[in-house]
Amino acid sequence: MASVAEPIHAGLAPSARPAVRVVPVRGLPLVAVAVVGLVVAIATNSTWALDFFHVVGGGLWTGIDLFFGLVLGPIIGTMSIPARMEFSSRVMPKMLLIMPTLVTMTLGSGFQLARKLGNLAANSPNHGWLVASYIVVGVMATIALGLLEPANIAVLFELRKPNPNGARIGRLMKIFIYTAGITGLMQIATLVIMTRLASG
């Protein structure tokens, strides 16, 4: 396994590294379409539209978290620093747009759906499961916003430097990999709660 202190210069020369764009601007129209669609779904209170946004957003969010945390994360951990850099410079900017969009789609539509189906009511048999899902999402949000996302963006900015610090990238990537693993495991709890809710 590559050491996190491995010098970066042994890998990719600055000229060989791809230019890192922190926010992929071309993806912004797709984000706008998703957000507008969500607003329309909430405004029309259509069960199908709310279900669509919740199932599609939640399925992708859970799937990506599980895949990143439990499959890709351990693989990235065994890659050399230059390979991690190249992978990060291509994947991280896209994740920066995809994940907040999926989370907004899932939570916005999910809350409205729960409200419409009566699951928010304290006397609903599903209320306890709903509160459990709030707690799981809350913990995941804290980990994602407090640790994972700062590490992700810091790596991207480090990669933009003429001479990125390999040890620093290694350390930040470690935080990213561990937190992605934790959120991946927490998504298993989400799957249990949501399938329990869906089966009544």
Place this chain on the structure above:
Amino acid sequence: MEAHAPLEERKLPPVQQIGVAVLVLIVAGGIYTAAHLPRHVPQGPTIAVLCAAVVLLAVNVSLLARIDGFAWQVFRLVSGWVFLAYLVIAGMLEYVFIYDHTRGSQLLILSLMLAVFAVDIPLLLGFSVARFQDADR
């Protein structure tokens, strides 16, 4: 110009830790509120959480402002864009609150919690990136 210690060795105030603490308080307040909706939400705990978050956020801003030799340009760049993104997310949530007929003091508390959230996250992300950048000349 005064020389600064290498980036990894610089002693910086616990801005990130306090930022995460603010985030935890807001998330806890949000979970407490959501667990009660659509019934009346007891306001004591949410106001206490909100006040604690505001105080910690003010402390954090003050600590951040006192850092000598910091990459303020990068901080402004990151936090500015993140603020824009979170303005959209906070706006979306505010829309849902109003759409769901949340009114009066409950709406005010939720809006203030959103405002703290929309300031805390950009500050947290801006600091996390700028701390590893060379200070402005």
